[in-house]
Amino acid sequence: MAHEHKLEIFRGLLKFKSNTQKIWGVLVFLTIVTGVEVVLGITKPYVLTSNTFVGMKILNWIFIALTLVKAYYIAWDFMHLRDEKNSLRRAVVWTPIFLVSYLIFILLYEADYIYTVFRDGFVTWDF
Amino acid sequence: METSVTTASEGRVWGGGNRPLDASYGKLMMWFFIVSDALTFSGFLASYGFSRFKFIETWPIADEVFTHVPFFHGNFPMYYVAFMTFILIMSSVTMVLAVDAGHKMIQKKVILYMFLTIIGGAIFVGSQAWEWATFIKGDYGAIETKGGRILQFVKADTGERAALADFAKTLPGERVDHERRNGIWFYQDKALPSFTVNEVTEGLLANPNILIRTETITEAGEKQLLTREESLTRIKDATEVVEGANLIHNEYGSRLFADFFFFITGFHGFHVFSGVVINIIIFFNIILGTYERRGHYEMVEKVGLYWHFVDLVWVFVFTFFYLV
Known part of the structure; x- marks a missing residue:
């Protein structure tokens, strides 16, 4: 268990002097991202809610992207995945990503089909 | 530990002591647990997505449901949840600081940071209990x-x-x-x-x-x-x-909305609660000097992994339940 830490984030754009300093840096970054999410969630800019991409509002895509960014920094810097061996990191990260993407795909695709059945079927649901 | 068997001899690969992932047994097992638990949470969130896409035209709007802040009257969508998120991230930070102090074998600092982590977790669980109470009570009927x-x-x-x-x-x-x-x-x-x-x-x-x-x-x-x-x-x-709301009826809209609220945030809250309990156990072990005598603070690192995972899950719950 080597205790050396990789001290740079944003692909080396930002380099910290000590591990403690890096932790605070990451906290600032995560707080900013959460703040952006909350502001967007409350203001809901019209441009972002009126346009869609692959059936979902642009705003929701932004939320998901920001969430993944946050997840990345929590896993890489708080859970120290950045300092682990490549093999461990890949096993931990890609296994769920593969399984979850598959799960999301089949469930949402099926749900969309059921939605059309509800909408176009001959049975009324709203009474 | 530091320099166990490296690539010295091919013949001893299976002889034990070889650590291809360069992580201890305990840490690997924690990673196993985290990956499987992540899949459980993904199952919950994906089925939430399933129900939501199924009733995409009638699903409740979360902004209109979670509008309360303790001690204040009025309409404050999401502020409180954002605050809860920040508390959890903050307690994650104190946890990393505890792990960091553990590496440096500074017992006093580990105690302090572990204590702050426990406080953060307690605030979060309390906030969630309050959220539940407000949700169950309802406001307009x-x-x-x-x-x-x-x-x-x-x-x-x-x-x-x-x-x-x-x-x-x-x-x-x-x-x-x-x-x-x-x-x-x-x-x-x-x-x-x-x-x-x-x-x-x-x-x-x-x-x-x-x-x-x-x-x-x-x-x-x-x-x-x-x-x-x-x-x-x-x-x-x-x-x-x-x-108000229960598992069968709720005033907010689709019945499934309340069901998923109780299941997902409840399952997460239970994780936070057990995290706090484990943190307290480790906290007392640190005070007793167990890890000083053991010579390393790896236990803190392992419970830290769990704690960060709980934070990680909340980040997703926050997005998919409150924002999207």
């Missing part, structure tokens, strides 16, 4: 129709939501809660809501300022508002008064 749809009420002039108490009439009549002790078969009826369907209907008829809002989401992303005439016809479908 609604009517449920024969088909299980929820009808909410809006003041026509201001566009604000109207609570049942604002307009429902009080009709003379006797309604008694049927309690278990009165029944021959020790069978208890469900608790009576504050108003009967009749009282709400009469109140709506008498008050021209009240309109009905349905579950349907319009093009503009808002709930559909019926005209006065439509409201008067729609109220005839009413079968039940719903106040």
Whole structure:
């Protein structure tokens, strides 16, 4: 268990002097991202809610992207995945990503089909 | 530990002591647990997505459901949840600092940071309990129709939501809660809501300022508002008064919404709670000097992994339950 830490984030754009300093840096970054999410969630800019991409509002895509960014920094810097061996990191990260993407795909695709059945079927649901 | 068997001899690969992933047994097992637990949470969130896409046109809008902040009155969508998120991230930070201090073998600092982590976790669990209480209690009340749809009420002039108490009439009549002790078969009826369907209907008829809002989401992303005439016809479908939420009825809209709220945030809250308990155990071990004697603070690192994972899950719950 080597205790050396990789001290740079944003692909080396930002380099910290000590591990403690890096932790605070990451906290600032995560707080900013959460703040952006909350502001967007409350203001809901019209441009972002009126346009869609692959059936979902642009705003929701932004939320998901920001969430993944946050997840990345929590896993890489708080859970120290950045300092682990490549093999461990890949096993931990890609296994769920593969399984979850598959799960999301089949469930949402099926749900969309059921939605059309509800909408176009001959049975009324709203009474 | 530091320099175990490296690539010195091919013959000893299977002889033990070789650590291809360069992580201890305990840490690897924690990673195994985290990956499988992540899949459980993904299952919950994906099934939430399933139900939501299924009822995409009638799903409740989270901004309109979670609008409360303790000690303040008014409409504050999401501020409190954002605060909870920040608390959890903050306690994650103190946890990393504890791990960091553990690497440097500074017992005093580990104690301090572990203590702060526990406090953060406790605040979070408390906040979640408060969220649950508010959600279960409800605020405006609604009517449920024969088909299980929820009808909410809006003041026509201001566009604000109207609570049942604002307009429902009080009709003379006797309604008694049927309690278990009165029944021959020790069978208890469900608790009576504050108003009967009749009282709400009469109140709506008498008050021209009240309109009905349905579950349907319009093009503009808002709930559909019926005209006065439509409201008067729609109220005839009413079968039940719903106040607050439980697993069967809720005043916010789709029944599944409350079910998923209880399951997902409940399962997460249970994780946080057990995390706090484990943290406390480790905290006392640190004070007792167990890890000083053991020579390393790896236990703190392992419980830290779990704690960060709980934070990680919350980040996703926050997005998919409150934001999207």
